[in-house]
Amino acid sequence: MASTMGVQIGFVGTRFAGTDGVSLESAKWAQVLWDNGHVSHWYSGQSDRDKATSMVVPHAYFGHPDIEWINRRAFGTRTRTPDVTQRIYTLADYLKKTLYEFTRRFDLDLLIVQNALCIPMNLPLGVALTNFIAETGFPTIAHHHDFYWERDRFSVSAVTDMLWMAFPPALPQIQNVTINSFAQEDLSHRRGVSSILVPNVLDFENEPPQADEYSSHFRKDIGLEEDDILFLQPTRVVPRKGIEHAIALVAALKNDKCKLVISHASGDEGNEYLQVLMDLAESSGVDLRLCDHQVGDKRALDADGNRIYTLADAYSQADFITYPSIYEGFGNALLEAFYYRKPLLVNRYSIYVADIEPKGAKVISMDGYLTKDVVSKVERIIRDKAFRDEMVDFNYEIGRAFFSYGVLRRKLRALVTNFTGQDNL
Incomplete structure (x- = not known):
């Protein structure tokens, strides 16, 4: 763990690109962390972040043909064929190796997983993250935007065993973050897992720019x-x-x-x-x-x-x-x-x-x-x-x-300090 200066943080998700909520909120988290000397790196299947601090692994994207193949066979049915199981675990093993590489390449101290351990858009990635964290004890903040039980399309499943294992996993190395009080209560009731409530935020400390000629x-x-x-x-x-x-x-x-x-x-x-x-x-x-x-x-x-x-x-x-x-x-x-x-x-x-x-x-x-x-x-x-x-x-x-950056700053300070022992956010 970093001793005095900023923490090297790795954001992990299926996609960090565009204007979806996960991409936007992760950028806000990274900004608040950067303002306080912590450096962010990015692991995803699609990315519009700085290439020098990013690792793009195509199979981490939920839209990859292999992942879509799995999803078609994992949901809407109660049983799966052996080749589906094999494909999930083979890809999970491959993705786990890339997570090891990601943490080594950027000498990371802490992972922040964005939505990849709560909604099963990419089953192999969730399984890979769970196994990686279980094997390494890697300090991890899991930021949960959407749970699978909130979406009808995941209600009939042939992968219930994996959902219970990895979405989210109940591991002591993970601090869970939920974005609303209902999700916080659901996670506690369904999994016996506690979480810190961190609402979505905007930079209310700085007024928006005035409308201009453009x-x-x-x-x-x-x-x-x-x-x-x-x-x-x-x-x-x-x-x-x-x-x-x-x-x-x-x-x-x-x-x-x-x-x-x-x-x-x-x-x-x-x-x-x-x-x-x-x-x-x-x-x-x-x-x-x-x-x-x-x-x-x-x-x-x-x-x-x-x-x-x-x-x-x-x-x-x-x-x-x-x-x-x-x-x-x-x-x-x-x-x-x-x-x-x-x-x-x-x-x-x-x-x-x-x-x-x-x-x-x-x-x-x-x-x-x-x-x-x-x-x-x-x-x-x-x-x-x-x-x-x-x-x-x-x-x-x-x-x-x-709902300001100041609120986010206070919440992140507590989360990072729990791992580092340093109140430097």
């Missing part, structure tokens, strides 16, 4: 007028996001200036839901815009010379945020709305009710269906600037108090 083109580039009222749905197009409620809200406002814009792509779970939404918007008379091709990780120009905007640019130009999700592991878009000082509609999903609502946030909330009262409150927010400003300023302070 972001000011966003509305025009997606076909909106300057005086249109932009309702932003800042999520992927998947059924659990409840986007039909956003369409119903805009329809109920009966204002041709209100336009609904979705920032992220469809396709993760097929395009059928997207088609349903488009048909619903058309029949409801709602102007629905899909701008996922114009919103990316960073500002750029596409092949035709059109501007690519960041999600921050989209937030800066939005008038109202719709977030009518049916289920969320935490709710990053809600924190983003607080951070960018935008009013929002929230469908009271369970984690919001348990972990966020008690903090006193001021949002327009609904309970699974839209009411006239909800619509009238949204109308007031649109026309009453003083009311709107008071609401969003209050929510920013809620974010600063409970």
Whole structure:
């Protein structure tokens, strides 16, 4: 273990690339650790991190053909054939060797496993990590974003033995981290495993940058007028996001200036839901815009010379945020709305009710269906600037108090100190 200076930390996951929650939160953890002298390295199947500090192992990615072959045979059935078992353990043994190499190459002191020991997107990687940690006693923080028992597609399984062994393993060398109180309780009840609750965070200690000349083109580039009222749905197009409620809200406002814009792509779970939404918007008379091709990780120009905007640019130009999700592991878009000082509609999903609502946030909330009262409150927010400003300023302070980098810093200090004995975070 590092004696005086920073700790050499290895992040392990299936993918560290793009704007999924695991990639974003791991980057925040690495930033807070780096600010305090700890150096991060990256092990994954896909990566957009610095090549000099990364080790990319294609079989660690859940989209690798061999891993997809296993998943097709592991879930949706109760039994597996011997070749499935053999393939899983052969790949797990190979991946375990690469983990040994990763820790040696970068002389690591500590592993932080991001979601690879809780949701079985990559069974061999979970088994490999469990065996590696059991064999080496390697100090490990396991950051759990999603558990398999929270997802219907893993409910029928031919690999229950492996799920109990490795998702997550009950090993004394692992400190478990959960992102909401329900997950914390579930892990304790199901596995007898304790965990530290670390919510998702944003950098509320530093104000977001002001909208600039580049972001000011966003509305025009997606076909909106300057005086249109932009309702932003800042999520992927998947059924659990409840986007039909956003369409119903805009329809109920009966204002041709209100336009609904979705920032992220469809396709993760097929395009059928997207088609349903488009048909619903058309029949409801709602102007629905899909701008996922114009919103990316960073500002750029596409092949035709059109501007690519960041999600921050989209937030800066939005008038109202719709977030009518049916289920969320935490709710990053809600924190983003607080951070960018935008009013929002929230469908009271369970984690919001348990972990966020008690903090006193001021949002327009609904309970699974839209009411006239909800619509009238949204109308007031649109026309009453003083009311709107008071609401969003209050929510920013809620974010600063409970969901800031300062909160993450305190939590990580305790986790790292438990291994190093040094309070140097």
